[in-house]
Amino acid sequence: MASPSLGAGALPDSKASSIWARLPADWQPYVQLARLDRPTGWQLLLAPCLSATCLAGIYQLQAPNYLLLLLFFIGAVAMRGAGSTFNDLIDRNIDAQVERTRGRPLPSGRVSPRGAALFMLAQCLIGLFVLLSLNRFAIIVGLCALIPVAAYPFMKRFTSWPQAMLGLAFSWGALVGWAAVTGGLAAPALWLYLSCIAWTIGYDTIYAIQDIKDDVKAGVKSTALLFGDNVVLAVALFYLVTIVCAELALLSAGVGIFGQIGLLAFAGHLVWQIRKLGGADEAMALRLFRSNGVAGFILFAGLFAENLLFYFVR
Structure with missing residues (x-):
């Protein structure tokens, strides 16, 4: 059921709050384009940035860089919004064929392609401001993220592994966060990046379970379709790789007891997901x-x- 706080244009997977409900009705389609009503996306984009920043601080024997943590928060919200807007522009014809997405602003006609493109540009400028606040090497690393970001919306047309391209894009913050602190890259950052890629493939496979029937009709591909009845085992394997690579990142950075406790709790959460995933319906998959x-x-x-x-x- 659509959330009443966002009105008739609310999407079935939105998670509205009073903040967005107070905005004018004309702004609501842009809230949805940027996925501000669905904060999980920017949270997933932000987490690798924050973890890498603190991991690099431990490695460099530096205090937490609070300014970087704030900048990454702003950048994650802006760039997730820009990426989602770009994805909706590319997929607007496919979205019109999928029950869960046909109400989005572009396929429903509530925002024009030109209006969405201008909105995407505005969000990109915010992200550019954040990027230019970093050191030169981090700027170069950040700009390289545009390659997987631009490629991702097209992947579902050609491969059953669009989740892997999403992993490359959404995990890039692990590299940028480390580079912003150290001015370079090292083994802990690469292990963390690999961990986040595997994690992304796992959780986005779960997300894709919602669209299996519609994806078949629309002729697009996903790992959820690819794995079929073995989806639980596949996600479990990706989550195992997530934890192993994260542990290698922590060990190579010299992380101690508190970081290990955090990783153990993270692993426990992933195990809980696997236990719940067997036989999950669309609502449980979204949860x-x-x-x-x-x-x-x-x-x-x-x-x-x-x-x-x-x-x-120390």
């Missing part, structure tokens, strides 16, 4: 997907505590 917005911050919380401890009592 499990959304829970990852919290899961990423569990690991960050452990690394942040470790970063504080490592700096002040």
